Amino acid sequence: MKNFTHLDSQDNPSMVDVGEKAATKRIAKARSIVVVSDEILNSLQGNEILSKKGPVFQTAIIAGIMAAKRTGELIPLCHPLGLENCQVEISVNTHNEIEIICTASLTGKTGIEMEALTGASIAALTIYDMCKAMSHDIVIKETRLIEKRGGKSDFKLD
Numbered sequence: 001m002k003n004f005t006h007l008d009s010q011d012n013p014s015m016v017d018v019g020e021k022a023a024t025k026r027i028a029k030a031r032s033i034v035v036v037s038d039e040i041l042n043s044l045q046g047n048e049i050l051s052k053k054g055p056v057f058q059t060a061i062i063a064g065i066m067a068a069k070r071t072g073e074l075i076p077l078c079h080p081l082g083l084e085n086c087q088v089e090i091s092v093n094t095h096n097e098i099e100i101i102c103t104a105s106l107t108g109k110t111g112i113e114m115e116a117l118t119g120a121s122i123a124a125l126t127i128y129d130m131c132k133a134m135s136h137d138i139v140i141k142e143t144r145l146i147e148k149r150g151g152k153s154d155f156k157l158d
Contacts, residue, residue, distance in 0.1 A: 006077045015077050018109040026150030027105040030116035030143065032124035034098040037137035041096055049131065056130045057090040060100070064088035064123030068104050068115040075118070079110050086115070088123050100124055101146075111151050117143060 008014040043049050049056040065086045072080030084106040093099045102119035104112045124140045131138060146157040 013077060015079070016110070018079065021109040023107050023109050024150045025105070025107050026110075026112050027103065027148070028111065028113045028116035028145065029101060029103045029147040030113070030120040031146045032100040032102075032120040032143040033093075033141050034100070034124050034127050035139040035141055036098060036127075036131060037135040039135045040131050040138070041092070043134065044092065047091070051130045052133055053130045056127055059130060060090060060123040060126040061088040063126040064100065064102050064119040067122035068102060068119030071115045071118040075114055078114050081106060081108060081110070081112060081115060083112070083115060086119060088119055090123065090127075097141075098124075098127060100127075111148065113145050113148055117145060 005016050006014060040049065043051075048058065053059070065088055067074070068086045069083055072078045083104055086102070086104045089101045089103075091099055100120050100123045102116045102123065104115040104119060106112055121140075121143050124143065128138050128140065144157070145155065148155040
């Protein structure tokens, strides 16, 4: 069994020491899926849902980027990172679900999976918040890492 990296020798929470690690290019991509009612999906105009609060996808993109930049403040043992890039893309997939992809990158000593996951999660929650006046029939059904490059190991969802 692997040791948890965020526990010290006495099993107390501990931030991982990355001081001796080499800086490498790191990229992480996460996806959140939001299932909404037909009522909400029917208000899709082009590539946007317009709500009383404003453009849903555009607002969710901004919220996702802002959240990714603040991950170190939100997740207790995450290192604060200066992202070099963060992109949030939102579309409706072939299953009529809203698909959010957050891609974050930097050159650094620690991974950025949590930043990508946080960005996708907060974008999904923003869609929920902006659409709930139309219907509460909204499910955030999946948030997961779909790709990571750099550091000790690479990962890509098949």
